[in-house]
Amino acid sequence: MTSLSFKKVDQNIINKIIDDNQLFLTDSKNPNIKYLIKTKNNLTISIYTTNTVLIQGNDAQLFALKYNLQSDINVTKPLSLELPNIGCDEVGVGDFFGPLITCCAYVNKDFILNYPELTNSITDSKKINDLKIIDLFEQLKDKVKWEVYILDNSKYNKAYDIYKNTHILKAICHNQALKRLFRNNNELIGQQIIMDQFVDKKNYYNYLKDQEVVIEDIYFETKAESKYISVAIASIIARFHFLKEIEKLEKEFNIKLPLGASNNVKDYVNTYKKEFPLEVTKFIKLHFNSNK
Incomplete structure (x- = not known):
């Protein structure tokens, strides 16, 4: 699974992500997560109160590119994130x-x-x-x-x-x-x-x-x-x-x-x-x- 993390994402980009994915918004028990999105193609997008956006899933790169996040892309190392x-x-x-x-x-x-x-x-x-x-x-x-x-x-x-x-x-x-x-x-x-x-x-x-x-x-x-x-x-x-x-x-x-x-x-x-x-x-x- 690919995991991409972006810090201090512009609020306009966050608003666009939320607007485009209204149908996939779900509740999160984590108080630090302001919005949690789970798409049909098994992508999970966690938007934190700090405006950090974490994208997880096989199509994470495509999702990031869609919202022009590629210039600030910070790919989490080739570490397996399968836990526990x-x-x-x-x-x-x-x-x-x-x-x-x-x-x-x-x-x-x-x-x-x-x-x-x-x-x-x-x-x-x-x-x-x-x-x-x-x-x-x-x-x-x-x-x-x-x-x-x-x-x-x-x-x-x-x-x-x-x-x-x-x-x-x-x-x-x-x-x-x-x-x-x-x-x-x-x-x-x-x-x-x-x-x-x-x-x-x-x-x-x-x-x-x-x-x-x-x-x-x-x-x-x-x-x-x-x-x-x-x-x-x-x-x-x-x-x-x-x-x-x-x-x-x-x-x-x-x-x-x-x-x-x-x-x-x-x-x-x-x-x-x-x-x-x-x-x-x-x-x-x-x-x-x-x-x-």
């Missing part, structure tokens, strides 16, 4: 510094209608700067149900010594986050789960064979954070917590912890290994190769 479901993603995998964090986020079916402008701001967290991540998290934190699981560096290094495989660590952490979500929200049990695929389904469950409780019936898809709004939201929430954990570590050890694994970052890693030989296990992923 639970999205899962992780951060910290490719960073020398900081923990591994997994997140699962449940997004209900009314999210898009209730928060069209917020929906239009959501994309894969890797495409969003840090300040925007913080802003989006503040907007999202009370609008979706979510859980994160943080594997701090000390535990990460110990676990890697046992498993020797980062995919296993990610699988365990995702399973832990999902267990927390369902433990705290029993009503979500049975909802569709979508996970950004880092390994195939068979191996994922094989990695969890020694876990007492395993959450099953997960749908795996590569680059899901750029395809599903729930996974994109999970990536944003996980990224927010990763940034906060980095900030905590920087304050605790009074050092700078740049993100990523570039040669510049390796310089910091090698320096800290010399300066903090006993403490590095608390903020560096030690199995990473720091040779340049």
Whole structure:
């Protein structure tokens, strides 16, 4: 389904849309929606009190063109807007510094209608700067149900010594986050789960064979954070917590912890290994190769 959102639409255009679609006007329970239109060809047009117009349906583009909205068109990313479901993603995998964090986020079916402008701001967290991540998290934190699981560096290094495989660590952490979500929200049990695929389904469950409780019936898809709004939201929430954990570590050890694994970052890693030989296990992923 295509979803197009337009902000601050001219009132004359809104009046024209309403006049042309009088027969399709219907009531909305959302107090932020001033007019709700559902056409015969399965288009839904939500006109908000802020003059934001949200058009949803396979013919959304044609409807927008009809009312000359194409010049201001802001296409909601190629994210699937089919809801409700639970999205899962992780951060910290490719960073020398900081923990591994997994997140699962449940997004209900009314999210898009209730928060069209917020929906239009959501994309894969890797495409969003840090300040925007913080802003989006503040907007999202009370609008979706979510859980994160943080594997701090000390535990990460110990676990890697046992498993020797980062995919296993990610699988365990995702399973832990999902267990927390369902433990705290029993009503979500049975909802569709979508996970950004880092390994195939068979191996994922094989990695969890020694876990007492395993959450099953997960749908795996590569680059899901750029395809599903729930996974994109999970990536944003996980990224927010990763940034906060980095900030905590920087304050605790009074050092700078740049993100990523570039040669510049390796310089910091090698320096800290010399300066903090006993403490590095608390903020560096030690199995990473720091040779340049």
